[in-house]
Amino acid sequence: MSNIRVLLVDDHDMVRLGVRTYLMTEPDIEIVGEAGSGEEGVKRVSELGPDVVLMDLVMGGIDGVEATRRVLAERPQTKVLVLTSFLEDDKVLPALEAGASGYQLKTVLGEELATSIRKVHRGETVLEPQVAAKVVANLQKPKSPTPTAETLTEREMDVLRLIGRGMTNQQIGETLYIGIKTVKTHVSNILAKLGVEDRTQAAILAIRNGWVDAESKKG
Structure with a gap:
């Protein structure tokens, strides 16, 4: 050997x-x-x-x-x-x-x-x-709860769906008739609540869990 x-x-x-x-x-x-x-x-x-x-x-x-x-x-x-x-x-x-x-x-x-x-x-x-x-x-150690759509407000879900369609903050603001600063605030809240680091991860999570419907994903 x-x-x-x-x-x-x-x-x-x-x-x-x-x-x-x-x-x-x-x-x-x-x-x-x-x-x-x-x-x-x-x-x-x-x-x-x-x-x-x-x-x-x-x-x-x-x-x-x-x-x-x-x-x-x-x-x-x-x-x-x-x-x-x-x-x-x-x-x-x-x-x-x-x-x-x-x-x-x-x-x-x-x-x-x-x-x-x-x-x-x-x-x-x-x-x-x-x-x-x-x-x-x-x-x-108790595991962190899996993030769910219920943790987001209705407006945050609107923003997340548009993130899932690949929209920029400017486009999201124009679509929802809100200012870009407000969009950024919603995006920050979404990332924190879902426990992800960036909008790409948020979009992947939304699509994987079906929070973005088929029509939304088509853009």
């Missing part, structure tokens, strides 16, 4: 040295390369094709979350095991959402780290206990 080929990505030389020194004692793990930044890590993955990437999260340039996303887009078969000092929700959840197969803290024992590398290589998910607790807590 061939060795597990590992790439180390961390912006601290001493961290890479310590991890490399221990993992070199493991007969089934081979360190094929190192990178000192997220950008370099993505490049090295493309060049070396490692089985597992040990990924730091907080680095200069692109962070570990974005690097993980790019690595897996470039090479989906590679597994990413996060190795970091951070336990905050804004680090943990985005890293897992980006596709990381595991999340370990830098306080992990060398033997445990080697075991985690073997597990993610086999396709298992490995989470440090405190991380697993955060994931469970996040899953148990």
Whole structure:
């Protein structure tokens, strides 16, 4: 059976040295390369094709979350095991959402780290206990209610239908005989109530949910 080929990505030389020194004692793990930044890590993955990437999260340039996303887009078969000092929700959840197969803290024992590398290589998910607790807590949070047409006023629905037809604010104002400032206010309220970032997303949501009828969609 061939060795597990590992790439180390961390912006601290001493961290890479310590991890490399221990993992070199493991007969089934081979360190094929190192990178000192997220950008370099993505490049090295493309060049070396490692089985597992040990990924730091907080680095200069692109962070570990974005690097993980790019690595897996470039090479989906590679597994990413996060190795970091951070336990905050804004680090943990985005890293897992980006596709990381595991999340370990830098306080992990060398033997445990080697075991985690073997597990993610086999396709298992490995989470440090405190991380697993955060994931469970996040899953148990009440979900935001799905936006419905009932949250909008009648006038806001009129504006949304015209957004769905691709009209500009000026065109909407002329159609409804209201000022452009009023249109902008309605659009802002619509985006806030539907929980979307822009009018394109609002239009897609309206069409998908049938809030824009067939005639409206024809324009």
